[in-house]
Amino acid sequence: MHSIICKDRKKVVILRSEVIYIYMAKILVIDDERAIRNTLKDILEFEGHEVDVAEDGKIGYEKARNQVYDLIYSDIKMPGLDGMEVLEKIKSSDTSELSDCPVVIISGHGNIDTAVEALKKGAFDFIVKPIDLNRLLVTTKNALERKSLVQETKVLRKKVSSHNQMIGHSAPIEHIRSIIEKVAPTEARVLITGNNGTGKEIAARLIHSASNRANKPLIEVNCAAIPSELIESELFGHMKGSFTGAIKDRAGKFEQADGGTLFLDEIGDMSLAAQTKVLRALQENEITRVGSDKNIKVNVRILSATNKDLLKEIEKGNFREDLYHRLNVIPLHIPSLDERKEDIPLLAEYFVEQICQEQGWAKKSFTPQAIELLQQRSWPGNIRELRNVIERLIILSGDPINEQDVQTFA
Numbered sequence: 001m002h003s004i005i006c007k008d009r010k011k012v013v014i015l016r017s018e019v020i021y022i023y024m025a026k027i028l029v030i031d032d033e034r035a036i037r038n039t040l041k042d043i044l045e046f047e048g049h050e051v052d053v054a055e056d057g058k059i060g061y062e063k064a065r066n067q068v069y070d071l072i073y074s075d076i077k078m079p080g081l082d083g084m085e086v087l088e089k090i091k092s093s094d095t096s097e098l099s100d101c102p103v104v105i106i107s108g109h110g111n112i113d114t115a116v117e118a119l120k121k122g123a124f125d126f127i128v129k130p131i132d133l134n135r136l137l138v139t140t141k142n143a144l145e146r147k148s149l150v151q152e153t154k155v156l157r158k159k160v161s162s163h164n165q166m167i168g169h170s171a172p173i174e175h176i177r178s179i180i181e182k183v184a185p186t187e188a189r190v191l192i193t194g195n196n197g198t199g200k201e202i203a204a205r206l207i208h209s210a211s212n213r214a215n216k217p218l219i220e221v222n223c224a225a226i227p228s229e230l231i232e233s234e235l236f237g238h239m240k241g242s243f244t245g246a247i248k249d250r251a252g253k254f255e256q257a258d259g260g261t262l263f264l265d266e267i268g269d270m271s272l273a274a275q276t277k278v279l280r281a282l283q284e285n286e287i288t289r290v291g292s293d294k295n296i297k298v299n300v301r302i303l304s305a306t307n308k309d310l311l312k313e314i315e316k317g318n319f320r321e322d323l324y325h326r327l328n329v330i331p332l333h334i335p336s337l338d339e340r341k342e343d344i345p346l347l348a349e350y351f352v353e354q355i356c357q358e359q360g361w362a363k364k365s366f367t368p369q370a371i372e373l374l375q376q377r378s379w380p381g382n383i384r385e386l387r388n389v390i391e392r393l394i395i396l397s398g399d400p401i402n403e404q405d406v407q408t409f410a
Helices: 034-046 057-066 083-091 112-120 133-163 171-183 200-209 228-236 272-284 310-315 321-327 341-359 368-376 382-396 403-409
Strands: 002-005 010-015 018-023 026-030 050-054 071-075 103-107 125-128 190-193 218-222 261-265 286-288 295-297 301-306 330-333
Touching: 026 034, 026 057, 034 050, 034 133, 050 057, 057 071, 057 083, 071 083, 071 133, 083 103, 083 112, 103 112, 112 125, 125 133, 171 200, 171 330, 190 200, 200 218, 200 261, 200 301, 228 272, 228 286, 272 286, 272 321, 310 321, 341 368, 341 382, 368 403, 382 403
Parallel strands: 026 050, 026 071, 071 103, 103 125, 190 301, 190 330, 218 261, 261 301
Antiparallel strands: 002 010, 010 018, 286 295
8 A cells, every 4th residue: 555645635545456445534432442442543543634533432422513624424333422322413513613523433242224314313424343455444534525525615606695695785675675574485476677787587596595495406597599490309318319419318408398488588689480389398297308299397487588578578579478477476576776866885795795705815905986986887797797807906906995996997
């Protein structure tokens, strides 16, 4: 066995022809047998990890409560608090740092029933004594990678959440929040209107996240970005061989959103043929894939958005009136930035913090005169345009960003 310590606190272990990457971590070993504790401690420390030990479940659980560990190995048969009780206490903790910590149960009397029970209670794995070295290293590697993935997922969710906020306290925005609060828990379809860049997508995501379908998928479709000849396949799916390029069966967006929410953005650009099929799907709660005659039941809540005046599009013959009435159960109009300029100071502060954090830059500030100048100008591109201007000012201006900077770069 050969090993190399890397700069990124990762050890490359070569076992015969297999390469295993083990992230260095802080590990707790709980076992009432001193020989087992010391053996595991020696092996894991040789791999570069920091290892603590505890001689029984009570001491081990107290250590786990008071320190942050990346991984816990616990014997199952111990006096006082046994391994299963330790596992239950850890997984039921109201502290995410503890409850998210992977726990591997080890036992000299292992059987299938015990292993299944441990896994059901949240154990990452179950290892039988005498412990095989290869199994120990692979389990450690997998558990630490799982911990890393859980942490990364939480960070990404936090970032996504921070991007899905409706910033401001103006009367129009408070009105929007009030409607979203009332309509989100219902199954009502919502038609979101407003100019480009006002935040229609954010409104849709807020409705979904506050709905009873929040734990199911939110599937977004930009109807303007999909060629008319492909929109039906995109929405309803297709069967292998139904058209050139259909090399396998494919589920459409309606099926992908089953149980959740389907957001049809820029629905005013959808072809009339696709509109007809969408209307049927809404009426009958079922769809048919392109090239198939089999009906598929779907349970989907529809949110839609457009920057067009659909009533004018109906007059022109570009949009079906019956579909419009199906979609427009709850109308939700997102105001332009020019209608809510009192929110610009809050938006500017929010974008500065967001952009500087994303880029790793020192946070900048605005002088009151700079903010006043931003409020005086017109914003045809709405929130999207304001964010671009703020980013440009952060890059090209000093700190604080002053009136001259806004006149020059905005």
